[in-house]
Structures are given as structure tokens and as C-alpha cells.
Amino acid sequence: MNKKLRRALKDSFAAPLPVGKKAFLRGVRELPIGNFEFIRTQIAYIRKWVWALSGTIFAFTVIGSEWIGRDMLWCISAFMPLLALGIITECGRAEAYKMAELEMSTRFSIKSAVLARLGITGCASLILICAVTPFIAMQRSADIFRTGVYILCPYLLTAYSGFLAVRKIHGKESLYFCAGIAAAVSVLNMILSQELSCLYIAGNFIWWSAALTVLCVGTAIQCYKMIKQTEELTWSL
Amino acid sequence: MELMIDRLSKQYKNKIAVDRISLRLQKGVYGLLGANGAGKTTLMRMVCGILRPTGGTVSFDDMDVSEEGYRAILGYLPQDFGYYPEFSGQDFLMYLAALKGISKPKAKRKTDELLELTALREVAKKKIKTYSGGMKQRLGIAQALLNDPKLLVLDEPTAGLDPKERVKFRELIQRLGEDSIVLLSTHIVSDIEHIADNVLIMRAGQLVYQGKWTSDDGDLEEFYLNKIAEENYE
Amino acid sequence: MNNFGTIFLYECKKVFLKKIVLISSLLCILTIVFSLTVPFQGDYYVDGVKLDSNLNMYLKDKAYAEALDGRIIDQALIEETVDAYRKIPQDPDRHYIVTEEYQTFARPYSEIFNIIRSYLNLPTSEVMYSWEPNEKEVYESRRANLEKDWENLRLSDGEKQFWRAQEEKIVAPVTYRKTHSYNEILSVLQTVGLAVLMIISICLSGIFSGEHQRNTDSILLCAKNGRLRLYLAKIAAATAFSAAAATLFFAAVLLTVLIFYGADDPDASFQLIYSHCSDPITCAEAVAIMFVSLLAAAIVTGVLCAVLSEVFKNGVAVIAVMTALFILPMFVSIPAQYRIAAQIWNWLPFGFVSPWNIFDSYTLPIFGVHLTPWQSVPILYAILCGVIAGAGMAVYKRAQVKGR
Secondary structure, three states: OOHHHHHHHHHHOOOOOOOOHHHHHHHOOOOOOOHHHHHHHHHHHOOHHHHHHHHHHHHHHHHHHHHHHHHHHHHHHHHHHHHHHHHHHHHOHHHHOOOHHHHHOOOOOHHHHHHHHHHHHHHHHHHHHHHHHHHHHHHHOOOHHHHHHHHHHHHHHHHHHHHHHHHHOOOOHHHHHHHHHHHHHHHHHHHHHHHOHHHHOHHHHHHHHHHHHHHHHHHHHHHHHHHHHOOOOOOOO | OOEEEEEEEEEEOOEEEEEEEEEEEOOEEEEEEEOOOOOHHHHHHHHHOOOOOOEEEEEEOOEEOOOHHHHHOEEEEOOOOOOOOOOEHHHHHHHHHHHOOOOHHHHHHHHHHHHHHOOOOOOOOOEHHHOOHHHHHHHHHHHHOOOOOOEEEEEOOOOOOOHHHHHHHHHHHHHHHOOOEEEEEOOOHHHHHHHOOEEEEEEOOEEEEEEEOOHHHOOHHHHHHHHHHHHHHO | OOOHHHHHHHHHHHHHOOHHHHHHHHHHHHHHHHHHHHHHOOEEEEOOEEEEEHHHHHHHHHHHHHHHOOOEOOHHHHHHHHHHHHOOOOOOOOOHHHOHHHHHHHHHHHHHHHHHHHHHOOOHHHHHHOOOOOHHHHHHHHHHHHHHHHHHOOOOHHHHHHHHHHHHOOOOOOEOOOOHHHHHHHHHHHHHHHHHHHHHHHHHOOOOHHHHHOOOHHHHHOOOOOOHHHHHHHHHHHHHHHHHHHHHHHHHHHHHHHHHHOOOOOOOEHHHOOOOOOOOOEHHHHHHHHHHHHHHHHHHHHHHHHHHHHHHOOHHHHHHHHHHHHHHHHHOOOOOOOHHHHHHHHHOHHHHOOHHHHOOOOOEEEOOEEEOHHHHHHHHHHHHHHHHHHHHHHHHHOOOOOOO
């Protein structure tokens, strides 16, 4: 049947009205989305700038290491707080924009959404850090583990402080607080690397390892408390 | 005492939010009704001088809206206003009194008076972040009355108030309407029925009805719905 | 009624009583104390060999410096110093510091040796073993090195004449004074300065934008004093906060230095710790100048942050811009051959907290009078504050509450 005839028939004859549509649809068994499907949908809701930042850091490391050389470590560790800021803002977004109460009442509650986003962004950050560390270690002729620790410490410090801020401060002010923390850690990191380079000698690495351990544990505790906080409203105002 | 709104318009790109509205308001309570998106809040913001109109003028007793003298006689309660969490209720009122140009002794007196009027005396020294929604709304009403305004603009003032507080508020507005111009916007038609002497109905940025309203004129809600429906057909 | 004072006090309350102010202030003070006490921590290593603890090293050096305090760095003292260093045997396999001879004979004169070396600008080994002690040569070398620096910095003839005249005012031969405390202040100033500017940026980024984000702007803008007076009160509050931050943290530096390093002679010549400076000032005067410079940089940064807060209406954007401004100078420096650009770059607030830029050789010539950086920059900053605040006022006066 040619298109013209088909179109003419469509225009000439109205389709019969559906009968029993609602009953039929009610009878159709809809498969609810599973956990993996839910996590996949959450990837789309993570803001573009978080992915763009990760991409920029990686590209900057690969391309810029030739020109910047040894100082690449300080550049990348200055960017790490911004990466942590991305994770914190993703997890604290519902609370900041007063959507928490609504999201708590859904099937995949805010707890699931936060866990999913934490997992996605956390894994992405880990992959990024693992990818850039060898490049930087090569420039400094230093061992990968030590370089990784110098990069992770500002990241974890920002993450720990940011999660603490998001838990204690409600509303959009928490995001502003987190931005302030990220900026402060970034600049502090730069200042220490320039003014107190003695902190980075081999003899002081034990302190860095201790700091990493403390920050890892602290960040994990804050994450756990933040997830717990999403289970129910702590105050009815 | 006269508020003159002359061919006031506000246009955002392709949308006309307020379309050449002209009004002359004297002492009394004016109830502004309209659907969501009718342009009520936009009109009120232009009357308060916090939104610049695309065309037209607003003046009060020959004082243009941009003058400091105009703002000195104005009291405004926005639909959705914020607060400073670290301030107490008393701090908030004293701060706004200073901004309204009220001297410190008078500000102290007015603050105490208004906290009593809005039943916030007990929580005056507590931080605003501990207040319930209704308490915050009453604080907002209190700040609008600090400078004994001759022109009082209230955008959804009874949102968040319980029925008892709403009755008290209506009585207050009626009293204020005897000495000032009160422009009150709300979705609660019964508020306007009880307190407004005049009704203004807006639709799609235009004023479709302006006139007095008494209980003898019938059910306002029915009239309002008919008015809007009438416009639809047109 | 004016009410400016009341509005100003409430604006100060809004800024000062934020949680972030307390937390960042505590962190900054901890950073200051940590930076100043790091030299005492841990051990001193030379070529992988532990010599002593840093604390012991400092205490010994302090005792030696006190023994030398008040002696004129003349031919006699220079000869004594070089003779002491000449006792150290030449050994290419060992650093001279680890030798017994250095610890016993030369170390008591290390302060004088370092001054001689910086004035001569020669390698350590050459000064130790081949140079003939000559008082005149020490001071003339310094002058010659300064002339070379002025040439490299592309100073004008007028500037060179000015600095030569300043050099004539410097007393030579110079009297040695113990200056450890001043040295520490000089070394930590840039760190403290950047930390202060960072705290100001974080704490003041919400001074205007917070009103828009919290939805309090509609009530404020329709109030009688809600435009001009409120704007001026906020700018005044930003200025007060910046001044308070600079004063508090500088005081923290002074107090920490006083506790850990003690008080040194205020009349010590500044050239003892910074030989490249031609200003005929004492160390105490230099500290006062550094404080005023920090104060000026802090205030202009505070005003800039406040105005950006209104322009962007977003505190996070302000923090992002200011952070970029702080990080940039750590990677970018303008070569001296682009004289004007280099001068402007060094005199921007994030650069001007560094003592090397405060006591720079670039001057600002005004009607034939040459003003040094620490004389001209605070005045320029005051003018800049007025310009920035004026621009901000134009933006704020036209502020509207748009649809939300």
C-alpha cells in the first residue's frame, strides 16, 4: 500500500476509541527497575561538570607533564580538593535543595541515591587517581606509592571536612561551606609545597602515612554517618 | 494619600508578565486575586521598587517609586522570604528597623510592640532557625509593620498561619486599612471576602476586574471563577 | 535617622559570627604556629647523616649569635671569621658542616659568614678558601650586585639615582645583631599573607550573594536605607573584617615568634636579613611596613570579594575566581624584561604579601619623587578600593529581585 493511500485512509477513518484501557493497563505486570538499573540511571544525574573536571585533570596531567615537570605534583594535588568537592556536592545535593524529605519517601529512597552516587563518583575518582599517579611519579622519579599519598591527602581532607559540613549545615549554605573548604585546602596545599618543602622529604613520609590513615578512617566514618542521616528526618522543621 | 500606578508593564523576552495596568488606590484594603502566573507577584515587586518595569510609573503622593522617601513609607512582606539563621527574632526586627531608618529608641519600642502583637515575645531571643513555619511568617508580618507604613504590600501573608492566627491577622489588616493603603495578594478567597473593601482580579498580566466587594454582592469565589472562565471564552 | 552605625554593626555580626570564620581562623592560627615551629621539629641531616636534632641546632646557633651581638662587621671580625672557616679541611667526600673543625671553630661565626657570603655573592668554597678578607670589598660587592640587579630589573636612571641616594643613608660597616625572630617573620609572611587573603575570600564571598540566595534581598531592597546605606555598610563591614583578619593573624605571628624565638634588637639593620634591600630601615620598621602592606592587601581583597559577590550573586563563583587568582602566581611569573607588566604583577594583592615584592626595587615616580613599593602601593590600593566600591555601587543600585 503506498504512503499516499495510507495517509488518505488514516485521514478519512477515525480509529475506534479504546475500551477498557485502564483495566488492561492495570493488568499488565510492570517490571520494577532493579538495583543495577537504578545505579545506571543515577550516572545520568551526576552533573556534567564533575565528569568534565575528571577529564580535564587527566588531560592536564598527560599533556602538561612535559612542560610543568616536577611541579605537576603540586598542580594535581591542588585540583584534588575540587574533585572531592564534586563528590560532596553530588551526595549533599538533596539536602542542600530541600528535596531530602520528598526523596526519603520514594521506593529508592535518598539513602539509595546517595549510596549510588557515592559509589559512582568514588570509583571514578579512584580510577582517575590511579591513572594520573604513575605520570606524576615518572616526572619526579619518585615511587608511585609516595606520590599517591601526596595526592590522596588533600583529596581525603576535603572529603572528610565536606561530608562533615554537609551533615551539620542545612540548605544551600552547606555547598558554599564546602566550596570554601575545597578552596582553602587547595591553596594551603600550594602554600605548604612552596614554603615548607621540608614536609615532603623522605624522613617525614611517616607523618603523611599516618595522616592518610586518619583521613581514610575519618572520611569513612563521615560517609557512614551521612548515609545514616538520610534514613530519617532528624528534626521536624 | 494615593498610590498611582500608570500603565505599568513588565516584559520578559516573549512573555508579558504585567500588561499596562493602571490603578489609583486610596486608603483601604485591596485584595488581589489571580491564578498562578497571572502576574500578581511581579506587579507587587514593581510597586515595591525591587523590580524595574519595562514601561509605566508607580508613585505615591507624587513620590516616584525609586525615591528613598517612597521606601520610607513602604512595608512589604514577600511571598517567600529568607532570614538570617544566626539572628534572633529581636535582632532581625532591630536590623530591619535600622534599614527602615527608624531611630534606636523607637525601634526598640516598635519591636517589643510587634513581637507582642504577633505572639513572638517568648521566642524573641531565640534564633530564627528554631522557629516553626508559622512563627517565621508572623515575624515577616511584624517586620512589614515596623515603620507604620502608609503603603503595605502583602504577598500571600496568611500562608503557614493556623486558623486562629489567620483570624487575628484579618483583624489587624482591617485596622491598618483604615489609615493606609493595603494591597494584599492571596489564593485564599475567604481572606479577601472578610477584609478587602476592593477586589482586583488579574489574568495573564491584565487587570480584568476592579471594584468594591461586599457580602451583598454574593460569593466572591464563584464570581472570580466565572470571571476567569469568561476570559477563557473570550 | 541615619542608622548607619546600627546597620554596620549588624552587617559585622552577619560576617563575623559565621561558623566558617571561627573554623578558618583556628586553622590559620594553627598553620602559623606550625610553620614557625617546624624548624624545631625533627632532626638535622647532612648527606643522609643525622647531625643533631633541629632544636639543639637552633639553640646552639642562638647562643653563638648572642655572643656576636653588638660586634661591628669590620675588617677584624671578617678576618676572624674567614680564619675560623679556613681551619676546615678541604674534603670533596664530606660536607664541611659534618666536620669537627666546623663545629668547633667555624660554627660560632656562621652568622657573620652567611652575611659576608650574601654580600659578596660568591660560592661558599671560594669565600672559605681563596678569598682574601677585605672589609671594603664586602660592602662594595654588595653595591655592585645591587647595581647589577637594578640593570636586570630595567630600572630607570632616576630610580637608580634614588636607590644610590638611599644606599648612602645605610650605615657601613654594619653592626651585627641577632635577628632570628625577624628572619622568621620575613620567611613566614608570604604564607600568612596568602592564608589571610584566602580566609577573607571565603568568608566575604557571601556578603551580598547570601542575601540573594537566602531570599532576604526583597525585604532589604525595598527598605529606606536598603540601597546606598546598606551597600556602604556592607563594604565597611568587609573592610573591618579584612583589617581584623590581617591584624589578628599578624599578631599571632608576632606572638608565636616572641614565644619561640624571643625579642631581638629593634634597631638591627634590615640589611642583615635582606641584603638586597636598599631602604635604610631597621628590622622593627620593616616589620611595621610588612604589617601595613598586609593590611592594605587584605582590605583591597575584601572590597573586591564583596563587589564580586554582588556582581556574580553566587558565593561559590567568587571563591572559584579568588582561588584561581591565588594559585596562578605560583605558576606564572612575568620576566623582568616586561618591566611595567612585571611591576603590576608583583604589586597585585596576592603578590604584595610577599616581602620580596614589598621591598622591591621598582618605584613609582610622581612629579620627580620616587615612591618605594611600601609607600606607593597602599595609596594605590586605597584608590583602587574606591574605584571597585564605586563600580559595585553602580551594580547594587540597579539590583532587582527577578522571578524565582
